[in-house]
Amino acid sequence: MGADRVGGVRRPVRAVVYAACGVVLLAGCASMPDSGDLRDVESTPRQDSQLRVFAMPPPEDAQPREIVQGFLEALTSDDPQYATARQYLTGTASEHWRPEQSTTVLAGDINVDRTPGHDTSRDSSDDYAFTLTGDKVALVDVQQSYTPMRGTYSQPVHLTRDKKSGQWRIDVLPPGVVMGQSDFQRNYMSVNKYYFASNTWADSATSATAVADPVFVRRRVDAMTQVVRSLLSGPTGWLEPAVSSSFPAGTELRRGVTSLAPDDQNRLTVPLNEKASGVGREKCREMATQLLFTLQNLTPTVDTVTLRRADGGTLCSLEEDQTEAVAMRGSVKGPDNLYFVDDKQRLVRIGEGGTATSAEPVPGALGEGVQKLKAAAVSWDERTAAGVGDDGKSLFVGSLVAGGALDAPVLQSQGKVEGDRLTVPSWDARGDLWVADRDPARPRLVVLEQGGGQPLDVRVPGLKGRVDAVRVAADGVRIALVVRAENGSRSLLIGRIERDDKAGDRPVVSVRELRSAAPELENVTAMSWAGDSRLVVAGREHGGVQTMRYVQVDGSTPEGPPPAALTGVQSIAAAEDDRSPLVAYSSEDGIVRLSAGAQWQKVIKDGLAPVYPG
Incomplete structure (x- = not known):
């Protein structure tokens, strides 16, 4: 019956079924040649979302190479309990195999190589051995949590011939499940x-x-x-x-x-x-x-x-x-305004989530232009703002109320040049203000409770490099950091915020277990939260060009198209409510916005550092 030829090997055909009506579209079995090398197992092409794919059981008298091929195919099927995949195993191997333990994702093909020292050309032999290899992309663990990975995957597969039936079956296999990236994307979905x-x-x-x-x-x-x-x-x-x-x-x-x-x-x-x-x-x-x-x-x-x-x-x-x-929930409430610094270095705002084109100064001292600004952040309730002075040395906090005075800076940096001073600040949903000081003599991440008082130095165990950008999630539990390494590369890391109120008069604040959210980018230039577990990032790929994309906090890539290309991106503003347009500052076009299904449109040429509340 019908068979597909892939990588020089005829692969077993799987049954494809409409999930809604149960109609079988394709079914069959295939035999494989008894001689020749076993080649790569290529990832299955993407199927329509309405299709369910079921594996075929091992054919009678299937040879070892067919058994390995069929088992790997069965791992990519929609069989709820992997019942068909277990038919390729010995009884003992099936009893001990735990497919829910992990799913290893490989970049492309699964290479199936003969293990040195085993003669696979003699049918009279009662055991065969192969090695599965490939380039690791990620691991989904027993808790269904995704972790990006790199390195070589190499796992043994051993087969034995059943003495009674004479059928070949796998008795040693890798832990969990392994599949190529395209099969993973077809089989799995991310859910919060x-x-x-x-x-x-x-x-x-x-x-x-x-x-x-x-x-x-x-x-x-x-x-x-x-x-x-x-x-x-x-x-x-x-x-x-x-x-x-x-x-x-x-x-x-x-x-x-x-x-x-x-x-x-x-x-x-x-x-x-x-x-x-x-x-x-x-x-x-x-x-x-x-x-x-x-x-x-x-x-x-x-x-x-x-x-x-x-x-x-x-x-x-x-x-x-x-x-x-x-x-x-952070992604439920949309912002009332988009904020940015205008050509007079004042903090200004545009109402209706950034869909208008005319800006007005915010009420209060930060909108009056007495203190020149280079960047700002607005609290989630849009009642308070923090601004970084035009030289990057001083951080000011003021209420967005008409007639409000500007107090002395709440924080000052001693960095000798502008690039070694304060980052753009970020508010969490509880009213605390986060900012990093890039001073090489004393690089640190600090938090000011309720936007004032004595700054608390934040402990960041495992941090290698200095923090160049800070954005706190709306939930106040997770924080996104752009970290510059000694070699100049800038990575996007996600940390978990913890606070110990029992240590003394003042809490001990820590950011723990940093993990990469954009492992494919080596030079992140801008980022912003863009949902409950999603960020939008601009940066340069390894050996590639500048790009803009969405990433998940766990380092996976969300479904859907990336933002339209934009050159010269220096800052990005995204609301956690995805109904608001994406806004960016481009060195070529000024402040621009991107609504769903549209192209980038200019908002204003003479402005910079756009932000939504947060």
């Missing part, structure tokens, strides 16, 4: 699950702060149930020290519940085990909010969640429009 910020910066919050925790789930294997199980299991290890879940420890889906789906009223009912049976109304509403935030990130077809006890009784129900009373 949500938890609540713990140990936050102020006691004045009227509601909890939701923090996104991105994970990867299999796209067409009941993604909704996967995501709910992942949410119940708790946050990923990187985020866990800074967040909490309202689900009691040990909460799972009720025994026997294998799949979840909303009804025709867009209501999802989630039956929980006995661990959740004793929660009160407010705690239940928090649990339902976590579910709604998470599921709305996955699909728009859920607008109500009902939680049920183990005995079938209702714990609580919550509708989408009720979540704002429980928790705030």
Whole structure:
């Protein structure tokens, strides 16, 4: 029957099924030549999102090279429990194999090479050995958390012939699952699950702060149930020290519940085990909010969640429009204004999220032009602003109220040249102000509680280089840093903010576990948060040209097209609410904006350093 020829090897054909109607489009089996080298296993071409792909079982009397090929193909199928892939294994190997343990993503083809010392040309042999190799791109761990990786992948595969049936099967295999990057993109999708910020910066919050925790789930294997199980299991290890879940420890889906789906009223009912049976109304509403935030990130077809006890009784129900009373999420509220520094070095603003073209000075001293500015940041409530003086030495804070006076600088740098002084500041959602001093004699990251007082030096364990740019996420838990290394390269790193209030009179603030968010860029020139777990970045690729792209906090690339190309980008402003246009400052065109589905348009030529609140 039909077979595809790939890399000189005839690859087993897989069945492709419409998920909606179950119609088989293609099915078949293939044999492979008994001689010749085993070549590369190429990644499967991208399939339409409405298609489900199922692997074919091993053909009768398949040779070792066919078994290896078929097993690798089966790993890329939509088989929920990898039942077909297990048919290529011995009983013992299948019993011990844990596909959920990890998914290793390779850059391209999986190379399958004969292991030196094994004669694969003799059919009379009872064992064969191969080595799988490739270039690593990433690892998705048992918590479904994505981590970029580099280096060579090399893992053994051993086959043995069953003495009774005479069939070849794999008895030694790599841990978890391995596949090429294009297969990974077809099989997996990134989804934010949500938890609540713990140990936050102020006691004045009227509601909890939701923090996104991105994970990867299999796209067409009941993604909704996967995501709910992942949410119940708790946050990923990187985020866990800074967040909490309202689900009691040990909460799972009720025994026997294998799949979840909303009804025709867009209501999802989630039956929980006995661990959740004793929660009160407010705690239940928090649990339902976590579910709604998470599921709305996955699909728009859920607008109500009902939680049920183990005995079938209702714990609580919550509708989408009720979540704002429980928790705030950075990507929900859009900005009232876009801000920038005009040609008179005043802080000015444009209303309606930057869709207008005329600017007006902000109320207060920072809009009067007495103190010349080079950059500024505006608090999330748009009541206070911080401005960096035109020489980069001094940081000023003033209220956006008419007639407000400008006090003395809250921070000053001793850097000898402008490039070695203060960065553009950034406000977190609790009203604290972050900025880095690039003075080579004393490089440091500092935070000013409520925008004033004695600056707190922030500890950054593992930091190699100096901080050249700072942007705090709306949740106040994560921070994006552009770090300049000794060789001059500038990398985008994401850190987790932690605060210890028990150490003394003043808290100890730390940024921990820095990780790369744009590993493919060697010279990041500008960045901004552009969603709950997404940033927009301008920079230069390794050995390439300047580019602009979206990246996820975990270092993965989000789905969808990148922003339209723009030359000479020196700063970027993006709202965490993606309905607001992307704004940038270009050395060639001044301040420009990009709305969804459009091209870059000029806002004003004589202006610089655009920012949204934050």
